[in-house]
Amino acid sequence: MSNDMNLPVFPREKFAFANIDKRIHDAKFKTKPIGYFKDAWLRFRKNKSAVVAAVLIVLLALFALIVPFVSNYDVSFRDGYYKTVLPKNDFFATFGIWNGAKVQRETQAGYDYFRAIGVETGRDVVLDVKSQSVDRNGITYYSLLVDSYYKVGYTYVNLSETEYLQLQEYQNSTGIQLMYPLPETYRTNFVMGNMGANFWYVLEDPSATSDGQALLDENGDYIKNYITSDNKEQANYTSLRIAGDDGGEDGNTWYVYGQRNQSGYKARVDYYEYFKYKNNFEPTFLFGTNIYGQDIFTCLAAGARLSFLLAISVSLINFFIGALYGSIEGYYGGAIDITLERISDVLASVPFIVVATLFQMHMADKVGVLGSLLFAFVLTGWVGMAARVRMQFYRFKGQEYILAARTLGASDARLIFKHIFPNAIGTIITGSVLTIPGVIFTESILSYLNIIHLETSALTSIGTMLANGQGYLNTFPHIILFPALFISILMISFNLFGNGLRDAFNPSLRGADE
Amino acid sequence: MGKYIVKRILLMFLTLFIIMTMCFILIKMLPLPAIREMGRDVNLILAKREQMGYNKPLLVQYFLFLKSVVMYWDWGVGEQMYEALNVWDVLIQKLPYTITVNLYSILIAIPLGLGFGIYAALKKNRWQDHAISTIVVVFISVPSYVYAFIVQYLFCYKLGWFPLTLESLDTAAFFSSRMIRSMMPAIMSLGFGVVAGLTRYTRAELSEVLTSEFMLLARTKGLTKAQATYRHALRNAMVVILPMIIGEFIGILGGSLIIEKIFAIPGVGSLYIYAINVRDYNFFMALTVFYTFIGLASGIVIDISYGIIDPRIRMGSRK
Numbered sequence: 001m002s003n004d005m006n007l008p009v010f011p012r013e014k015f016a017f018a019n020i021d022k023r024i025h026d027a028k029f030k031t032k033p034i035g036y037f038k039d040a041w042l043r044f045r046k047n048k049s050a051v052v053a054a055v056l057i058v059l060l061a062l063f064a065l066i067v068p069f070v071s072n073y074d075v076s077f078r079d080g081y082y083k084t085v086l087p088k089n090d091f092f093a094t095f096g097i098w099n100g101a102k103v104q105r106e107t108q109a110g111y112d113y114f115r116a117i118g119v120e121t122g123r124d125v126v127l128d129v130k131s132q133s134v135d136r137n138g139i140t141y142y143s144l145l146v147d148s149y150y151k152v153g154y155t156y157v158n159l160s161e162t163e164y165l166q167l168q169e170y171q172n173s174t175g176i177q178l179m180y181p182l183p184e185t186y187r188t189n190f191v192m193g194n195m196g197a198n199f200w201y202v203l204e205d206p207s208a209t210s211d212g213q214a215l216l217d218e219n220g221d222y223i224k225n226y227i228t229s230d231n232k233e234q235a236n237y238t239s240l241r242i243a244g245d246d247g248g249e250d251g252n253t254w255y256v257y258g259q260r261n262q263s264g265y266k267a268r269v270d271y272y273e274y275f276k277y278k279n280n281f282e283p284t285f286l287f288g289t290n291i292y293g294q295d296i297f298t299c300l301a302a303g304a305r306l307s308f309l310l311a312i313s314v315s316l317i318n319f320f321i322g323a324l325y326g327s328i329e330g331y332y333g334g335a336i337d338i339t340l341e342r343i344s345d346v347l348a349s350v351p352f353i354v355v356a357t358l359f360q361m362h363m364a365d366k367v368g369v370l371g372s373l374l375f376a377f378v379l380t381g382w383v384g385m386a387a388r389v390r391m392q393f394y395r396f397k398g399q400e401y402i403l404a405a406r407t408l409g410a411s412d413a414r415l416i417f418k419h420i421f422p423n424a425i426g427t428i429i430t431g432s433v434l435t436i437p438g439v440i441f442t443e444s445i446l447s448y449l450n451i452i453h454l455e456t457s458a459l460t461s462i463g464t465m466l467a468n469g470q471g472y473l474n475t476f477p478h479i480i481l482f483p484a485l486f487i488s489i490l491m492i493s494f495n496l497f498g499n500g501l502r503d504a505f506n507p508s509l510r511g512a513d514e
Numbered sequence: 515m516g517k518y519i520v521k522r523i524l525l526m527f528l529t530l531f532i533i534m535t536m537c538f539i540l541i542k543m544l545p546l547p548a549i550r551e552m553g554r555d556v557n558l559i560l561a562k563r564e565q566m567g568y569n570k571p572l573l574v575q576y577f578l579f580l581k582s583v584v585m586y587w588d589w590g591v592g593e594q595m596y597e598a599l600n601v602w603d604v605l606i607q608k609l610p611y612t613i614t615v616n617l618y619s620i621l622i623a624i625p626l627g628l629g630f631g632i633y634a635a636l637k638k639n640r641w642q643d644h645a646i647s648t649i650v651v652v653f654i655s656v657p658s659y660v661y662a663f664i665v666q667y668l669f670c671y672k673l674g675w676f677p678l679t680l681e682s683l684d685t686a687a688f689f690s691s692r693m694i695r696s697m698m699p700a701i702m703s704l705g706f707g708v709v710a711g712l713t714r715y716t717r718a719e720l721s722e723v724l725t726s727e728f729m730l731l732a733r734t735k736g737l738t739k740a741q742a743t744y745r746h747a748l749r750n751a752m753v754v755i756l757p758m759i760i761g762e763f764i765g766i767l768g769g770s771l772i773i774e775k776i777f778a779i780p781g782v783g784s785l786y787i788y789a790i791n792v793r794d795y796n797f798f799m800a801l802t803v804f805y806t807f808i809g810l811a812s813g814i815v816i817d818i819s820y821g822i823i824d825p826r827i828r829m830g831s832r833k
Contacts (some may be wrong), residue, residue, distance in 0.1 A: 071671040351805040491655040
């Protein structure tokens, strides 16, 4: 560049101030600012498995939250006859799956028994005969697909006079028959429990004690074995009568539908219809029932709701205690840090199982089982959170911007909560979220081991459900299947979700464990 | 090094002492278990309790307890169960079951975990790695009791490979094949989680080492990939993995309460559950100290083993 270039000369008048009336500012960003959480969200969104896990967690939480309100059943519901019935869904049942039926091996007597229930109620108990075999003693065995709901069949109920009349009223108005004629009872030593009500047919050998094959007439039909009377209005019965109950050949033998006893009447009812009469809905248990006849679907939701509630409370309380404790430790350091660290070391060294047991023994009577469990979780649970916060404080408290803020006169509290703490928020949120599955898991173990007793008439927990089902693992695996499946899916989801959260908040840690 | 170890051990005993004191006081504050009167003389039991110092002030009782433990290693006798039997003797008698089951499961799990982890690290970001990582996430998350149910249902009930519960010592010797076969369900249920954990850990550590610069140097100087991996990468990764394995070995003393309950293993865990259910406080106290000690000891052993395996690691810096 040289100075002796001949530059053109511009007269002064040709110049004008360009922006004299405008305010000069940097151009505003057209885009929206991306904050810390937005940034994390953008990263989180890219992690497909974490997003799926989050959706699953939300679904499971909704299940736990909503089902207890909308379900026909509640935890205190127990049905003495529909014990251990299998999972059934009316929609899927039409396709032959999820239909509450199970293949079981029966002799001819068993086959006759189930078929007889089907003949009288009009609902086939035996859905399918899978196979038929003869063993070396010449006994025929059938593999039958038996509906676990319909196979309950009939039962005897003791009704008061009014109940008895109401039932007849119900029959008259709806046209649905609940009460069926009473059969002659025999071989009571052989017939167990309510099954006695199902033997309405003549047996081949009434005196035998083991083989209850039916005696069939020449058409292959059962021969009825009802109690008869020559009085049609016997036992105050003026309602529906079954087909064929027309007075018999002499026009004078009627079947008997009720028997007077001390409390009122003994009647024989079709339990499926009787259940509908009592509860106003069809007996369908989506996940089946357990050995007490509780609906597993509802119990699972109620147990999960309890677990979630406990876990979220623990997580929140630990969050506050841990954040405060860790901040103080990390910020002040020195003797305060060492002292506090010793205390939390000691607390963390007590095995949790011992803490839970001691709290349970000392406080369960005073603050309740859940309260004492909450205390136990809180007593040692915050230590991990405090350690995390403390570490973050050590990382940030020496940095220049803190020094600058301190020089400007910021107070300790302001430095802690305004300047350092926000840096730890990502770690803390991840830690808080991961507390939840830990608490749910531990709670299920403790209630499984019966160290905490969470089972009352209106309360249950996943661990209790597992413990109740363990003895029936071979015969009724569905009792354990659903709670186990639920907790497994929950744990997997939370693990994936937690990993996603950690990666999102802390991209530098991606792929590392812990 | 020696000074550090002594310091850590002294600190451990201080912690143990504090926890023991707290637990003793909390346990002694509980109401005494009701006396089962059937076939017993109540006055005799009351007299025995008086003689054992149950009515003395708490601190005096604690002093007596400490004295008998420190001087005679006497943890008291069972009151509700194993009546009049020495607590420590019963505990020692239960230990072999817990140790054996856990030891087998770890011995099976370690080679598997290391193998899968190394394989996944070598095939990093290929489908083999993704498959293993996915399975590991599932296996690490699912609670061990769920495996126990699956194993019990599948192998004990449906296939009938293993007996449902543990053989008793009357019918099978401790290390006989029958005994081991009956332990298999528990060994398997415990193993899944350990394999998954170890796989994840090994993969993470090894894949980190594999990308470091000395690996590049090793390859440059002419080692094959296998040689470099075996001689350099694996050894460096082991610095972190080995202490974890050592920690697992100490942890086997504690065992798993829930697995012992499901498979009816008469181990330490079952003893603890039983002690709580019948409220035998002497057992409760001894087992509390036992569990606390295991937890503390495994922490120390892990820290010390870091220093022994790799002296470059400064004492106490890894926690």
